[in-house]
Amino acid sequence: MIPVPAIRGNKIAMLLFCYASINTSLLRAQCVDTAASPTSSASVSTGASIYSFNNPSNAFISDGNRSIAGSLLQLFGDETTDYLQVKGFGFNIPAAASICGIQATVVRSATNVDLIFHTSSVKDIDVRLMKNGVLTGTNEAATGVEWPLLTDGNASYGSNSDLWGSSWSPADVNNSNFGFSISAKIHGTAALFPAARINYISITVSYLVAVLSQQTLQFQVANGANNSAALSWKMNTADAAVTYTVERSVNSMKWLPLQGVPQQNSNTSLFTFLDAQPLSGQSYYRLKASYTSGEVRYSTILPYEYIDNLFLKCYPNPASTVVQVAGVIAGERVVLTDLCGKLLFLSAPAKNNMIQLDVAHLQPGMYVISARNRKIKIQKK
Structure with missing residues (x-):
């Protein structure tokens, strides 16, 4: 818990309001992001598609080698590509976690499209996730957006709070048949024969992990000597078999572990850790507790900004x-x-x-x- 002094009158009301606002936003930010690339792929007919994707495994890594769907035989009109489906992401999300959201990123481009008069184009037509190998949830295709000409561009679908109109468990996401599927609409002319090109596909899953009890932990961060950040917490006597790691973030979303070993008072359960070079401006700290059972828990997130304490x-x-x-x-x-x-x-x-x-x-x-x-x-x- 962020320390809030017992000040009377308007000052305490303002501090409690600020605390409540910060605490609510940081709890939402407690979700952890993990990203992965696929290891299995296929070009699968939609039932109405006429263009298949060649070399679908080219979507595994972003290396300039593309999986392409298109034809030199199309005249006027709209046709669709197969689904390019990728699976085998190898996620290992803890069984006790809750899924916050799923985001897919596709690096794609098109050839032979007319970006001026729009007489030919490549656009999304169907973008969905797969649960146990089956298309699931809402279609998040950006049907009004044309794929960029020749130069790859990133398209993001979903977000860290978007569940794509379905419910997801860690087992669903960890399953080797959890995947992503995309199909495109190709509009061509007698002079231009567009092709859809996909360079790379990745998925980021955001999940909420078990949180350590703040009342038991008493996790705090404060200004330390020599412009440092001083962290302290207490260990629950029932949690002796646990290793603590201090993590820091510039935005409360992406976290990096700090080097160093927390110091424990030999007579108490108090731990201390000194970050000698905190980030400039506002940053965030949390604790990662790793148990011998393999379980991982995190503390609540504390905001921090160094203030030069020249005066009392x-x-x-x-x-x-x-x-x-x-x-x-x-x-x-x-x-x-x-x-x-x-x-x-x-x-x-x-x-x-x-x-x-x-x-x-x-x-x-x-x-x-x-x-x-x-x-x-x-x-x-």
Whole structure:
């Protein structure tokens, strides 16, 4: 959970609103993307098609070798190609996951088309997924879009939240007969005989993995010393057989593991990890927990942006019961003294960039709060 201080009045309402907005969007972004290329292909008649795709296996990799459907015999009119169907993607999505969406990318082009007067063209006519080898769900063909002339262009179908009008389980997607099918409409003239060309097909599946309990984990990220990002979390005592990996993202969608081993306090279940070179601007962190059983879980996602903590800020000030001290660096201890320098309180090392101090027991007057070389005066009412 993102730490939210217990501030009274309008400030707490605004912070809670911001937290709710961020948390909702990040939960949607918790889906993981995995992409794969096919290993099996075929040109399959639609029942009305007259053009088959030659060398359908050319769609396995993007190398300039294309699978082509077309003819030199067509005169005026519209005809359709076979389905170019690809399967064998080899997905290995965890059985406990939920499928968020499926996106297919086709690298395709056309020859002998008229992009000026549109007297000849190649367009989608049928684009669908296959469940266990059977065409399934909605047709997502972009029937109004002409395939580009000679130069390959990428066409995307579906998205990370599009299920193509069907329901999908990990078993459906992991099946060797899960696949993608595309057929094109070719419009020709007596002078131009277009051909449909497909260079490469890939599929990206987005899925939601099991999430670690935030209440148990207490995952936090804060500004650390020397412009670093300091992460901390606690291990559930029941989860001793687990390995943690810190992952970072620039957009909360694509994740990269960070090098380094989390440090564990020998007397507690607290883990810490220091990212010495965080990304500039806003970035995101999460934990990947790998269990000996093979199960993988992730923490909720925490946004992060380094703020140069040159000054301490305290509110409310004056205060009567508690003071929120902002601008603390993770690992720092906050000191409370009177004006003569008498030590009244020394905090534990900070886990984030804010510490709450109880001042209810203090006599009314002026006091000093400090963290290393940064100081601020507060008034106790």
